[in-house]
Amino acid sequence: MKAVASKTDPGNFFEDFKLGQKLVHATPRTVTAGDVALYTALYGTRFALFSSEAFAKACGFRHAAVDPLIAFHIVFGKTVPDISLNAVANLGYAEGRFHKLITDGMTLSAESEVIGLKENSNRKTGVVYVRTTGMDEFGETVLSYVRWVMVRKRDPDAEVGEQHVPELAAVVPAERLIVPPGLDFSRYDWALAGAPHAFEDYEIGEKIDHVDGMAVEEAEHQMATRLWQNTAKVHFNQFERAKDPSGRRLVYGGVVISTAKALSFNGLQNAGLILAINGGRHVAPFFAGGTVFAWSQVLDKADLGAVGALRLRLVATMDAPCAEFPDKNGEGVYHSGVILDFDYWAAVPKRG
Structure with missing residues (x-):
């Protein structure tokens, strides 16, 4: 019996994106102590503020603090099936801000808006610019950032609609930085911090x-990518890397x-x-x-x-x-x- 793919999602190709398009990403994810433990195991982080609940409380927080990059990875992973499943490479980031302290038990979801499109001269790929917002279970913004990614075209001859390359700030002004409420370093323990x-x-x-x-190592990077539910093909599928003589996964x-x-x-x-x-x-x-x-x-x-x-x-x-x-x-x-x-x-x- 021949398998059909009518219920599966091949992901968006470059010609599927439109300026101003809004994307609501699937699968909210709750941050747990397991995420923190695996993050430490995979990357070897040692910052005291995220390693010790007692240290975090001495710095004014009511709960253990979670490294903001964990939230970044989780939210990024939510966006992949809609934005970069057919990516050649993720290229860069800008205008990222963390609005709230990340804590164990927080549930994160994500939405994105397409703010820029630029077809490459080879007509086989194009660059998609999106502004992504990560929210907690109450709908409050936890983080926001812009990223741009090179995405394959399904059909090199397909016509592309309106194109635009957004102007992005080179730096987030210091006056727009958000210090987490309660943060107090007056009792900071320098010895314990290292x-x-x-x-x-x-x-x-x-x-x-x-x-x-x-x-x-190969197993480590694939485990890390799975942890954040990042499904981009180039990280797992060796046949997606067939044009690379090494056959290695990115x-x-x-x-x-x-x-x-x-x-x-x-x-x-x-x-x-x-x-x-x-x-x-x-x-x-x-x-x-x-x-x-x-x-x-x-x-x-x-x-x-x-x-x-x-x-x-x-x-x-x-x-x-x-x-x-x-x-x-x-x-x-x-x-x-x-x-x-x-x-x-x-x-x-x-x-x-």
């Missing part, structure tokens, strides 16, 4: 080599982000709480078996009153310690070893 470096100790322009490297870019962020603990022990994502670019593809290294640069500082905020550029490299080469050459071209360039704001305790 380092004495306060807001005042960081200088604009300063670079920090995080020294350590972490390999990502590692989800979020794996690189969280691995590099975990590595940043060595030097930025007190900057675990991300307040905003200014921008991000997956500079080159990353495949299993590679080792991720990372370094950071302080781009800016802002005094938010109760806490300080550092604008940080996190650069991840593959198979080469960061001290061995610059990120770009004299012509502004990335070194071949760079795989991620990620710009974000993080809350940091002040000494005063």
Whole structure:
């Protein structure tokens, strides 16, 4: 008996998207302690604020705090079946803000709006820009961000409707950063956090080599991607990578982000709480078996009153310690070893 696919969803191709299109993504997801444990196991994160409920309560929270990147991954995963199931690659992020503290038991859902479309000159693919909003079970915004992704066309000859490339802010202004209510670093335990470096100790322009490297294996990246219910074919289906001579499956870019962020603990022990994502670019593809290294640069500082905020550029490299080469050459071209360039704001305790 011949199988039929009339009830299955092949995902959207580039020509299926329209400017202004609204997408309500399926499958709400409740954040649990299991997510936190697996996140730690997969990426090796060590920030005290997310490791200890007692530490979080001493910082003014009523409950254990959950790393904002967990919410980012969950919400991102919700969007994949509608936006990037047929993606070639996820390209970048901008204008990301975390509106609420993420806690165990919070249920997240997501909606997106198509804000930009641009067909590529080869007519086989195009870039889709979406603004995604993640909400809790009460419909309140938890996070929002823009991302753009290269998506295949179903038919290279298909005509594409109105196109537009949105203008996106290079940085979330410091005055728009949202400090979680109750956050109080007045009793911050520097020893338990792992380092004495306060807001005042960081200088604009300063670079920090995080020294350590972490390999990502095939089973690890696929487990991480499944954890966030990311169904993009390029991460699992070797036949989708048939044009790649290696036949390797592409590692989800979020794996690189969280691995590099975990590595940043060595030097930025007190900057675990991300307040905003200014921008991000997956500079080159990353495949299993590679080792991720990372370094950071302080781009800016802002005094938010109760806490300080550092604008940080996190650069991840593959198979080469960061001290061995610059990120770009004299012509502004990335070194071949760079795989991620990620710009974000993080809350940091002040000494005063």
